[in-house]
Amino acid sequence: MYINRIFIKKGLRILGVFVGLVFALAIIVSLPTIVRGYDMYKNAISSEPIEIKVMTIKSDENYLRLSEIPKEYTEALIDSEDQRFYSHIGIDFQSTFRAVLENIKAKSYVQGGSTITQQLAKNMYFTFEKRLDRKVAELLVAFKLEQTFSKDDILELYCNVTYMGNGCYGINEASRYYFDKAPDELTQEEIEQLVQTIKNPGYRNPNSLSEDGTL
Numbered sequence: 394m395y396i397n398r399i400f401i402k403k404g405l406r407i408l409g410v411f412v413g414l415v416f417a418l419a420i421i422v423s424l425p426t427i428v429r430g431y432d433m434y435k436n437a438i439s440s441e442p443i444e445i446k447v448m449t450i451k452s453d454e455n456y457l458r459l460s461e462i463p464k465e466y467t468e469a470l471i472d473s474e475d476q477r478f479y480s481h482i483g484i485d486f487q488s489t490f491r492a493v494l495e496n497i498k499a500k501s502y503v504q505g506g507s508t509i510t511q512q513l514a515k516n517m518y519f520t521f522e523k524r525l526d527r528k529v530a531e532l533l534v535a536f537k538l539e540q541t542f543s544k545d546d547i548l549e550l551y552c553n554v555t556y557m558g559n560g561c562y563g564i565n566e567a568s569r570y571y572f573d574k575a576p577d578e579l580t581q582e583e584i585e586q587l588v589q590t591i592k593n594p595g596y597r598n599p600n601s602l603s604e605d606g607t608l
Contacts, residue, residue, distance in 0.1 A: 430529020
């Protein structure tokens with residue numbers, strides 16, 4: 394009886410997550426856009442399933458385990474990019490709703506309300522083009538990631554694939570390129586500079602900030 398209750402609760406939770414996901418998509422875009430986004434999602438994971446994609450990412454010589462990444466970096470990253478990372482399901486409905494209001498106000502797609510999981514999905518499979526069908530595909534991959542991997546796994550992957558400017562991907566490449574040191578040797582100031590870089594790798598990276606006198 395106790396085991397049955399666990400399965401029922403788990404089933405209801407998954408159903409609730411799915412209903413919430415569908416509702417979020419419905420308020421953001423029209424049905425044709427959802428269909429195009431779903432097709433984009435299916436094509437992406439059919440060409441390279443998520444599990445295979447993750448194995449490929451982890452096979453890179455510059456890949457770092459979460460235990461090898463400074464805790465100060467991951468804490469600053471979550472604070473900057475996704476404060477509810479450990480409590481949401483891959484989609485932050487509060488941020489998404491706020492982004493929808495901004496898009497309506499601007500009469501165009503100006504904000505996405507992306508979580509760390511959504512950003513990981515985008516980095517793994519899609520372009521950075523601001524299109525609603527691409528956003529739908531990104532949401533679906535994010536949902537799949539959350540169902541397949543732990544939060545720590547997702548955070549670890551994100552720290553390794555995020556574009557950091559000047560051809561650098563992930564904290565390992567970025568710390569060595571910008572500061573000529575391993576990530577575990579970074580100062581707090583250097584960590585904060587790298588976290589800033591994520592928002593605009595072309596303009597906010599340490600080299601650009603030094604050149605324009607911001608640092």
